[in-house]
Each structure stands twice: as C-alpha cells, then as structure tokens.
Amino acid sequence: MTTTDPLIRVHTNPLSLARSRERIGLITEAARRAGSYVASATHRPVYPAAEAVAALDAFRRPLQDAPIPAREVLAELDAFGSPATVVSTHGRYFGFVNGGTDPAAHAASILAGAWDQNVGGTIMSPAAAVLDEVARGWVIDALGLPSTAAGAFNAGATVANLTGIIAARDALYARQGRDVGRDGLAGAPALRIIVGEEVHASALKALRLAGFGEAQIERVPTDRTGAIIAEEFPTDTDASTLVLLQAGNVNTGASDPFHEIIPGVRERGGWVHVDGAFGLWAAASPRLREQVRGVELADSWATDAHKWLNVPYDSGFVAVRDPRDLERAMAGTAAYLSAADDAPMHRGIQMSQRARAVETWAMLASHGRDGLAELIEGSCAHAQRFASLLTAGGAELLAPVALNQVLVAFGDERETAAVIAALQEDGTTWAGSSVWKGRSAMRISVSDAATTRDDVEAAAAAMLRCWRAVRR
Template sequence: MRDLLARAAELAAEHRTGLGDRPVARPVDLAALRAGFGQLRDEPTPPATVLEELARAAEPGLVATAGPRFFGFVIGGALPAATAADVLAAGWDQNAFNAVLSPAAAAAEETAGSWLKELLGLPATASAGFVTGGQAANTVGLAAARHHVLAEAGWDVERDGLAGAPRVRVVASEERHATIDRALRLLGFGTRAVVPVRAKPDGAIDVDDLAAKVDGPTIVCLQAGNVNTGACDDFRAARAAAKNAWIHVDGAFGLWAAANPATRALLDGVELADSWACDGHKWLNVPYDSGFVFCSRPEVHAETIAYRAAYLTGAGEVSGMGDLTLESSRRARGFAVWAALRELGRDGVAELVDRCCRLARRFARILAEGGAEIANDVVLNQVLVSFGDDARTDAIAAAVQRDGTCWLGGTTWRGRRYLRISVSNWTTTEADVDRSAAAILRLAGQ
C-alpha cells in the first residue's frame, strides 16, 4: 500500500506541475480514448499494474482545468495543502455521516464551517452543511425554505407532501442560475412556481419589481455573483422589500467577495438572508466535489434533511454532517476545506479573491485595447467579450479551444453571444492573462 500510494502521488504531482506548459485542452478521439480503458478481464490484476494502466489510458483525455489558463465554468485548481489533505482523506477512508463514524471528520467540518461563516460574513449561529456543490446547496437551502414557509402556513410538507398544500410563490430573477430551476423540479414545486423578476442592465435583480411580487407564502431567490457579469443583488433592499419571505442566496462563487475588503461592499446585507449556497471547488480552490449550504435556522435545516433509523448510532444531535446534507455515506470533505483555509488564512483568501478580480480587469483592458467589446462592468472575476456578430464570436471561441493556449466558453447575454472569461485559479498570473489575451486577439485577427 505504501509503494502504491507513493506512486499515485508521484503521477499526480507530475500532472499538476506540468499544467502550465501543456495545452489546456487537445482534440480527443473519444472512441480511441474509450478503447484505451480496455475490457473487463476474468482474472485479477495487481494494483500497481492497474494504477499504471489507468494513468496511460486517462492521459490523452485529461484537460488542464486545474491549470493557470483555464477560464471556463468559474472553477479553480486545488491548492497544495487541500490536494494533499484530499489524498489523506482518501487514505483514511472515513465515512462522514456523523461524529460516531468519524469524530475527526466531524471536528474538521465544525471548525472549517465556523471559519467559512466568518469569512463569508454569515451569522455565527447558522448551520453549515458540507455538500457536493452549488446544485446540492441550492436544493437543500430551498428544501429548508419550503419546510419553513409551509409550516408558517400550518402545513407539514414532510408528512403531507405538496398535494393540497398552500401555494408557495418562488420569486426569482430572470437572471437566476439553472440550478434554481432544477432544485424546484426536484422539490416538487415545478418551474411554473417561479414568479420572474426583472433584472437590471448589469444582471442584478430589480428590487422594485421584486417588492410587487411578494405575496403570501413566498421564497425569494437572490444571487451573489451573476454567472455572466458577476453582479450582486442588493441584499439589504431586497430584505426590506421581501418582508417575511424566506430569502435564499445563490452565492456559488460571488459569496467569496465578502472575504475581500475591496469587494465586501458588493454583499452588503447578505447576512440578512435565511439560507445561502456556496462552492468550495470554485474560488476557494479545493478538490471536487465541495460545496456548502448555510441556514440561519439550524433547527429548520435539520428538521428538513435529517432522518432517524434504529440502527444509527449517535443520531439525535444536530450536526454539520448527515443531518444537514442529502447523503448518508459520504466522504470527509471537511479535511480539504480545513487545509485550504489553514494554508491561506484570512489574508490569503482576501488576496486570492482580489488578485482574480484584478486579473479579470486586466483581461478586459487588453482585449478592449485590441478591438473587442467588453459587455459588462468587471466587478468580480467575470468578463463578457464580443468580436462583433454572434457567428464570429462563436467561431473565435471554438478557435481558442482548439488552439490550446487557454480555454474559455461562449454564453448568451441579453440576446447576444459572448466569450465568457472566469478568472478563479490560484496559480493564474499576469503573464498567463497576457499570453491568453494575445492568443485570443491573434485568433480573432485570423
């Protein structure tokens, strides 16, 4: 086992240390890639052989998403300490359902959860569940919202379901993320429950229109960091407009702005919400899969999610583990999160967020000077870039992906197509931005 894990670490380190020099993505023959993984054998294979076969089979299909010039999907690359901690977590093989199964996993999550709340400007008394990502966090947060607003109306949704329940209005921006709609489908509301609210030109919610839409049992969905522009909603004004509604904040990446003094004002009043969703594998740069859901009412969070079974030892106390997440048997995500926060500290997290924002502005400036149109005010780490008509912009995006210098995708914003650049990686430097912008302009010129 010692030699096997040492070799796995060696292979992983070789990959990670070479990310800055390799093409971010390469054309892949998917049929050949699948064939490289072979057929199921009758006889057993020694673990060391399996490891080498896996490394060879996977290599042609690996994308440098953890590298410094991947600017798609608002994702980072795992920090050194977080990567090493995840290796330990795999080796320790802990089931993080509750403190009986793993006291160490419980303590790590409780500690990291308190640090996260401090950095994100959330109430210290809020619950913290370690989930798989933004989708799970939004689903759990909206499930807690469903429980609360229906209980306030005298309905036990966990016992009686939604059939015959008072109608719940889900008020959300027309610029909401798709995970909100999926969560509503999974929770039985259906997407027709959404009462859409106008968005302002920057993508933030129109609070005046929001105020007119709140009526009866209502869940309001707000956003910290529009996925295209980075714009944040006016949380303080929304709280005043939403009266007694439950407010859920989708802060997959934008909630991290609270950790940086230079961007903290964008989240003024976010602590007044009732639940919050955030990702760790985005701006915190921890390994996949890592997300967080916080709730201002821990008892509502637990009543919504927890279950009890006679064979479960240690059940009965609300914890940040199985009672607050949808999974029972799950890996110990808290170790990597604790390690990342320990490595960075308050100052390091602030610097990481601030640097990515500065690099995004640098990206926008260089591309604008090269003749591109920048569609958004770069308030966080998101940049929207157009090179004229939609077809040309899409063609440039495809050319950039084939070129391999960097990777970015396309998006639709206000009916037009744009390149969408997200700067989220802890290893990205000014030189990476300059090299990537030069490649984009070179390809646009062709």
Template sequence: MDELRHLFRRAADHAADYRLSLPERPVGVPVDQAVLNEAFAGPLPDAPTPPERVLAELVAAAEPGLVATAGPRYFGFVVGGASPAATAADMLAAGWDQIAFNAVTSPAAVAAETAAGTWLKELLGIPATASAGFVTGGQAANTAGLAAARHQVLADAGWDVERRGLTGAPAVRVFAGAERHATIDRSLRLLGLGTDALRPVPTGPQGAIDPDALAAALRDAGPGPSIVCLQAGNVNTGACDDLRRACDLVHRHGGWAHVDGAFGLWAAASPATRHLVDGLETADSWACDGHKWLNLPYDTAFAFCARPDVHAAAMSYAAAYLVGSGGAPAGADLTAESSRRARGFAVWAGLRELGRDGVAALVERCCALARRFADGLSAAGFEVVNDVVLNQVLVGFGDDARTDRVVAAVQTDGTCWAGGTTWRGRRLMRISVSNATTTEADVDRSVAAIARLAHGIGGELVH
C-alpha cells in the same frame, strides 16, 4: 504493506507530475472521444489484475483526455485549481476512507467540518449561529437551502410538508431574477415545487435583480408562502443583487430569502469587494462553492442556514440502527447524503493554508486579473460588454457567428480555454478568472493568443 506503500507513492508521483506540468501544458486539445472510450473499454477480465498494473493502465488511458482545468490559463467556468494543502488533505481523506455521516462513524470528519464551517462563516459574514452543511456543489447547496425554505414557509402556513407532502399544500410562490442560475430551476423540480412556481423578476443592466420590480412582485402576489432566490455573482457578469434591500423586502412580506452565492459570496472575504454583498447576513439561507473561488478539490460546497433547526428538519432522518443519529445536527443531518466522503479535511487544510489574508488576496488578485483581461482585449479592438466588478469578463468579437468561431479557435489552440455564452441575446466569450496560480503573464499570454486567433478569422468587428 510495502506493496501498498509503493502503490500509493506511485499514485502521488503521477498526480504531482501532472500538477507540475500545468503551467506549460496545453489547456485543452482536440480529442477523439471514440478513441478515448476505446482505451477504457474492453471486456472485464476474469482474473484479478495487480494494483500497480491497474494504476499504470489508468494513467495511460486517461492522460490524452485530461483537461487542464486546474491550470493557470483555464477560464472556461468559474473553477479554481485545488491548492497544494487541500489536495494533499484530499489524498489523505481517500486513504483514511472515512464515512462522514456523524460523529460515531468518524469523529474526526465531523470535527473538521465543525471547525471549517466556523471559519467559513467568519470569512463570509454569515451569522455564527447558522448551520453549515458540506455538500457536493451549488446544485446540492441550493437544494438544501430551498428545502429549508419550503419547510419554513409551509410551516408558517400550518402545513407539515415532511409528513404530508405537497399534495393539498398551500401553493408556494418562488421569486427569482430573470438571470438566475439554472440550478435554482432544477432544485424546484427536485423538491416537487416545480418550475411553474417561479415568478421571474426583471433584472437591471448588469443582470442583478431589480429591487423595485421585486417589491412590486411581492406586493402584487399578496399573502401566501413565498421564497425569494437572490444572487451573489451573476454567472455571466458577476453582478450581485442588492441583498440588504431585497432581504428587507422579503421579510416585510413574511417570506424566506435564499442567496445563491456559488462564487460571488466570496466577495465578502475581501474588504475591496465586500460592499457588493452588503446585507448578506440578513438572508435566511446561503449556497456557496468551495471548488470555485476558494480553490478546493471537487466536490466541495456549503449550504448555510440561519435556523439550524429548520435546516435539520428539512434534511435529516433517524433510524434505530443508526447509532448517534438524532442528536445535535451535524454531518449528514444537513445534507441529502448519508454515505458521505469526508470532504471537510480538505476544506480545513485549504483554509489553514490560505488564512484570512490569503483568501482576501486571492479574491482581490482574481478581480484585478479579470480587469487586466478586459483592458487587454479592449485595447486589441474587441468589445467588453459587462462591468467587470468581480472575476467575470464578457467579450464580443463582432456578430454571433464570428464570436463562436473565435471561441472554438481558442479552445482548439490550447494556449488558454474560455467558453461561450448567450447574454442579452448576444453570443459572447465568457472568461472566468478563479485560479490561485494565474499570473499577469498568464493573462497577457492568453490575451495575445485570443487576439491572434480573432484577427485571423474573417468578419467585421462590431462596437
């Protein structure tokens, strides 16, 4: 037992040392992947290896290939760094080694998810009667929401898709903005609806769906099973669809309104940004990530459904040997996983750590820092091409080739890390501010580094 305690403490010390290094650690450094692969490679040993030696070998092999995504100057994707309490709770979850299938396999895991799900719905303005499934990410959350949508729109057409499948079923039309997230398309593939079911709807100047175009598309499509995928937080610009008007249109045509709010749904948690997602409560299902703006550990996301019976009908199953299955929907009944990690402990801890005011402050601070980024880069002579309404900033550095060279230089430099994207036919740097530990000094340091690198690259700025 002393050996186990020592091993776990060593692992915790390594994790803490790494986290404490993040403020000054290079965010991303060039790595020879072949060399890194070789550090992990080699023949599987015949004899057992002492756990403490295994841990030391893992740390030595992994350290050169770690990217400081949890640090304050990582802006490449919409991800946050897991908060202290949430990280500690996740470490406990690993130690407790619970199966969050149902209240028989782990009463505590289900209780944590139930409590945290209630808090999440309060923060996001989702009806208290909605179900909350704890899933791995936006892909799983969108898939669960669209599975519920598929169930209901086909049931309304007199078709039991869970029993009869899709062969011979009425065709389901799926309307989504032209700038939807790619996980929507993959969800349709996974659910057997296929991407041919998509009816892309034009978007406005900032990438939000055009309500008039949506109204025309629904009208022209006529009667039939219809799902509409709306968006809170365009992946490039942060723009949000007019959810109130769009959901009203969908319901007047008898369809199902699903909201992909992977990061943008968190706008509802702050009085300063809540107007951007006005009407979200009128939707039928919602997808939202916790490892993005809420700064929870991977893999944490949520699939909410206004009709828990529909959610469970689309996702749950029962078997004689599964003691406790078939009751009130909970745990695995609301996800596509059975042997589930107890991720609800970290969610509960992260929400307790922040509180309602802390979540609102996190959203507001990241939005303010995104605006600071935009102002600083504009003042340095570069073009910010989007309206910075949330935490997303798009920057151009001249022609596409020059922009790509600037992005590559920033990623190699290590001061900060930002990614590239293509939006409206242009290559741009995409900056996402989502980390709770990012400060004004981090933004200013990053702006200075980007400007230094960009001005050192040949080419002419285009405004």
C-alpha cells in the same frame, strides 16, 4: 499475532504484512505518477489533443473475467487518462468557474483519501467530525453570516441550493401549521416562488427537485449587469413566498441588491435563499464585500468551495440562519442513529459522505483571512486586466466587470463564434461561449489561484491573435 500495546497494534501475520507493503507501494506509485502529471501539465495544451481523446477508446472494452494487477490498472489509467484531461489547474483555463487546486487543500485531500472517513455521524470519525465543525464555523465567519447559522458541506452548489430550498419549503409550511415530514406535500397550498430573470440553471433544477414547477415561478426583470431591478421587485410578498436571489451572475459576476429586497420580504414573513456559488465569496474581501451588501440578512445561502476556494472537487456548502429549520428538513431517524447528534447526516441530504470539510479546513488554515481576501481580489484584478487588454485590441465588452467574469464579443456573431473555436484549438488557453442579452459572447471566468498576470497577458494575446487569423 499483535502487540499488547493498546494504542498501536502492528499485525505480524506474513500475509497481512505482504498486503500492507503492496498497498503502500501502490499508493507511492500513484503519488509518483500524480507528481509527474502536475509537473508535465503546464507543457501540454490546455485542452487535450484530438489524438489523446481518441486514445480513450482503450477504456471502452468488455469487463474481463480475470483480475488485472492493480499496478497495471494504475499504469493504464495514467497512460490513457492523464493525456486526455483538461489542464484546468495551472492558470490558463477560463472556460467555466472551475477553481484550480490549492496546494494545502490538494495535499489534505490525499491524506483524507487515505483516511477514507465516513463523516455521516460524529461517532464514525472524531477527527473528521471536529474538522467539519471547525471548517463550518470558519466558512460562516469568513462570509460574514450570522454566527448562529447552521451549515453543512455537500457535493456542490446545486445540492446546497436544494438543501436550502427544502429547508425553506418546510419552514414556510410549518409557519402555516403544516408538518411536511408527517403530511407530505399532497394537498398543500401552493407557495409563491420569485426569482430574477438571470436565475442560474442549478437553482431552477433545485426548485424542480424540491417539487416546484415552472408555472409557480415568477421572474423579475434585471438590469444590464444581470442584477434584479429593485424597483421592479413585488412588494406584495407574504408568508407563503420563497425568494431566490443571486450573488455572482454566472456571466457578469453582478449580484442582486440584497439590502433593498431582503428586509421587506422577511418582514412580510417570506423566506430569502441566496444562490452564491462563487459570488458569495466577495463577502470575504474588505474591498469587494460592498457588492453583496445585505446578503447576511437572508435566511439561507448556498456556495461552493471547489470554485473560488480552489478546493478539489466536489465540495459545496449550505448555511441556514435558524438551525431548527435545517434540522426539521434534514434530520434522519433510525434505531442505530441519534437524531440529537449534531452530525452532517442530520444537516444535509446525504447520510454516508466523505469528509469534504478536511480540504476546506486546510485551505482556510493555510491562507487565513488575509490570504483568502488576496485570492478573491487577485482573480478580480485579473478579470479587469483581461477586459483592458481585449478592449484595447478592439474587442467589445458586453457588460461591466463586477468580479471575476468577463464577457466580450469579437465583431459580429460569426466572428465571435469563429474566434472561440480557433482559441479552443490553439491550446494556449481555453474559454467558452455564452449568450448575453441576445449577443453571442466569449465568457472568461477567472477563478484559479494559479493564474498570474503573465497567464492573463498570454491568454489575451492568443485571443486577439485568433481574431486576427479569423479576419484574414
């Protein structure tokens, strides 16, 4: 039986009540364990100990026949899973451009998880649809992109790049009178693809998934920062040209000279897509937006919320200047779906999808423009501090620090590799390796809002301490 109240229908069936209490108790227990994890994470080494990794074998067993109580499953997950996680959200993880977890976004993800809304169509969840609409507008506005651009949340910059590239592909063919949705790609004239030498692997993967092979890709030389040399960029592009530019080189943070390249490409009928997984957010800072000057002139853009915004994984974002180009490439049709509905499923690759925008909305709502700029600028200041401390200790800076990325070498190739290995075992902090212009390097990525000046100084001291130990 239920109440007659049309707004609140409380089920009084004893079995339903018992199940509801059990579920609430389980969620409460999960929250308690999550709180304990957050409280204890700072007391653990950044990378899990070998014993904790070895203990993961507890999960490697055949699927049993009988059910296991949910509380026991949760306890096992916590007992063996939690100790073997990487502490990447407490300020001292610098291995990849992994954002931390913004408190408001984290809390919103917990609530959104309870909602469990499918935001593929607006009718599926009015709340999630409105938050998606608002968050899209806020992201486009914060990045200084055209207010008329269409946007969509997705699983990350690789999917965002793929979405933008497919939109570009179909738009370029449409300008030639070819309808890819009707005619497909078989027999279509080849498009010309131009990228910089430092194009990121995710953009290359997206190109391949969109049907473009390595033989179609032209690479333009880059300078010592990894940015395309504008004078080397082809001036004979045309209406069958797709150009991929980069905001934020994954090693140096440098961006391509958008203001020098984009106008000519678009005037000649080509399409410019910008891969800006983290670097595009420099546009949200009054102090740093000069580094991406002209990026708003492009046709499409890809970025992440789970990097510099510190939104929980996974969350990417794509924007396309002309909404019709995104709709042409992504809109789906079915008897029970309205193609005219401005729903996420018509602006992205996925149909069913979680309400990712809720977390970005919460992060931006809690920070505002000023807080967002402070977050971006703070990471960059920490990167500069890293560079100062390490070079003062004798390390070699391999490229100027443009944003939040630091590349250093500790003596020769052997020493650098040994220092990285020693640091990763030390536990104080974690940084990874890279290769820059033929040199082995330690790459330091600062993108966790939890990082403090003390964290930077402790991490730099550990790096120099490991170097001294290697030399001994």
